[in-house]
Amino acid sequence: MMIQCQQVQKGYGAESVLLEVTCDIGENERVGLIGRNGTGKTTLLQLLNGSEKPDGGQISIRKGTRIGYLDQVPRSGDDETVRDVLERAFCEPRQWLAEMRELERIMAEPEQAGGADGFERLLYRYGDLQEKFERAGGYDIDAHVGRVAGGLGIPDTQYGRLFASLSGGEKTKVGLAAMLIEEPDVLLLDEPTNHLDMQAIDWLERFLQAYTGTVVVISHDRYFLDRVVTKIIELEDGEAVTYHTNYTGFQQEKEARLLQQFANFQEQQKKIKKMQETIKQLIEWGNRANPPNPGFHRRAASMQKALDRMVKLKRPMMERRAMELELQQGDRSGNQVLTLEDVGKAFGERVLFSGVRELLRYGERVALIGENGSGKSTLLKCILGVEAPDEGEIRLGSRVDVGYLAQEAAPEDENATVLQHFREAVGMEEGEARGRLARFLFCGADVFKSIRSLSGGEWSRLRFALLMHRQPNLLVLDEPTNHLDIDSREALEEALEEFPGTVIAVSHDRYFINRLAVKIWSLEEGQLVTVHGNFDNYKAKADSAREGGASPKGREREDAARSTRTARKVPASQVDAARTHANPSGCTARQKSLDQAGAGKTMAARGQADEAARTGGRLHESAADPARLERDIAELEQELRSLDAAMMAPALAADAEKLAVLHAEREALQAKLEMMYEAWMDAAAQ
Secondary structure (H helix, E strand, O other): OOEEEEEEEEEEEEEEEEEEEEEOOOOEEEEEEEEEOOHHHHHHHHHHOOOOOOOOOEEEOOOOOOEEOOOOOOOOOOOOOHHHHHOHHHHHHHHHHHHHHHHHHOOOOOOHHHHHHHHHHHHHHHHHHHHHHHHOOHHHHHHHHHHHHHHOOHHHOOOOOEEEOHHHHHHHHHHHHHHHHHHHOOEEEEEOOOOOOHHHHHHOOOHHHOOOOOOEEEEOHHHHHHOOEEEEEEEEEEEEEEEEOHHHHHHHHHHEEEEEHHHHHHHHHHHHHHHHHHHHHHHHHHOOOOOOOOHHHHHHHHHHHHHHHOOOOOOOOOOOOOOOOOOOOOOOOEEEEEEEEEEEEEEOOEEEEEEEEEEEEOEEEEEEOOOOOOOOHHHHHHOOOOOOOOOOEEOOOOOOOOEEEEOOOOOOOOEEEEEHHHHHHHOOOOOOOOOOOHOOOHHHOOOOOHHHHHHHHHHHHHHHEEEEHHOOEEEEEEOOOOOOHHHHHHHHHHHHHOOOOOEEEOOOOHHHHHOOOEEEEEEEEEEEEEEOOOHHHHHHHHHHHHHOOOOHHHHHHHHHHHHHHHOOOOOOOHHHHHHHHHOOOOOOHHHHHHHHHHHHHHHHHHHHHHHHHHHHHHHHHHOOOOHHHHHHHHHHHHHHHHHHHHHHHHHHOHHHHHHHHHHHHHHHHHHHHHHHHHHHHHHOOO
């Protein structure tokens, strides 16, 4: 065992956080510490780290164990640079290196060495330092720092910046990198994935899977927990329950455990009720006897003592109260909610994105993903009108009412209470306001908390309460799951699934994206790549592309096509569609109903589509004439637009069979058009 907790208690003032926590953490275990917001997860980590002392109980840690603790917001000295923080683990080797350089300087001057004996002593000291420096990995410091920092996406250009000048997310990444570089025996990580992009999270997962020490991590990222941890410790009602599995296994085991506990509780309640009835009956018989029979009273007293000694089982909480989020729209928007036409944005010489073309239709739920710094939040701000694009046009459709949830939005008055802030924002009477806030778990004295004192999860719940009151029909959400516990995340996912309007969400929570998205917008190297489906579809496509790997000739063709398409005035969407094989916008809105109504005809049409694709491919590959291909592409696109217009006709809205036929025709045309795109790309690259 590395760590043992026996009946640990901790409270703050009159509020008890940990009542009786008993758990064990073994050597090389990867433990996930989970629980609702406010259950004491961070408090337990601080107790294990030694920064807090328990009020009761005992914490035993193996002697000589080096513990590394990453707070949610890492701190450092005012004058420390990013490099200083990253190289904290090599403080002593750096001192050895400085002493070795000084010895080299002295030994280079014979008169300073103190003769042969002095030179020999210096040489012996130099050898000792060199051995220790090499054993501590001193010669690999820069490579080790660069490997970890690069994996988490910390650029070399950031090394000279003051740590205090970084944003919260940047501090978390640098603090995490410093902790991983140090490689302590026990890693204590408090929500390490909150500000990491998907690439960094994937790297961290692989690093922790291969880590030789013990890892204890607080996280609400369900994918992360499934891939990393082998043991779950859940904090609930001030106590700890251990499950030897990952998060998915924990869900199944907890459900089975709760059902068994409830069955045991019911069985005990029946037994208690029967004993109470027997005691009552014995007392009554003893009193009715003439003369009174003390034997009945003795038996009743004996049974009462047995009842008092019985360990009473607590009634298990089968379902915890969660945030009651019911997202409704005040008015329905038009069918075309958002149109992006060749949108681009740059800051100085740094181009975030260019040539972004997309159409967002009513009812679609889109996840916008990409690496940190790729321009996701900037694109959202352009859509909202907060930032102006450098090129292109952004149009909102008719009757679009936007509700925006920013990633980090600080209120103007942090001294106001939750109730005051909510009432001022919505203009509501106090009683009704308190009822609304209670649905978001602000009950009793919680409504009088100052905004300044709210945790990240509480502040997110308050912002959702404000957003729900507005009833927009287009939700723009920037990292909506950050700081929310798992129960609140599930409540948000259920609400968004039921929301009739349109959703654009920036998120790195893969579980959330998988459940929410019907379309993925991925910002990659300044381009917006569209993948229809959820995160699993996106990952499968990315893995397939990575395993297949574009050949050098294929990359040259794409580069040539990219440079040529502007000169030939071919829309960017054509080449992007050919490269990503994405279905045209507007297909997905009716996909399910069409497939159900004309499944047989659609399957037949797919065969026609395949044949058309093969025929079209052979025709245009033999022609290899870009000018002719462009004319043919334009004609086919006009046919597709005509079909789209026919499918949108109000008269066909209830005719599912005819819609299925039109849809089948559209699939055949689209397959032929995609082959033309590929043929055009080949011809343009020659």
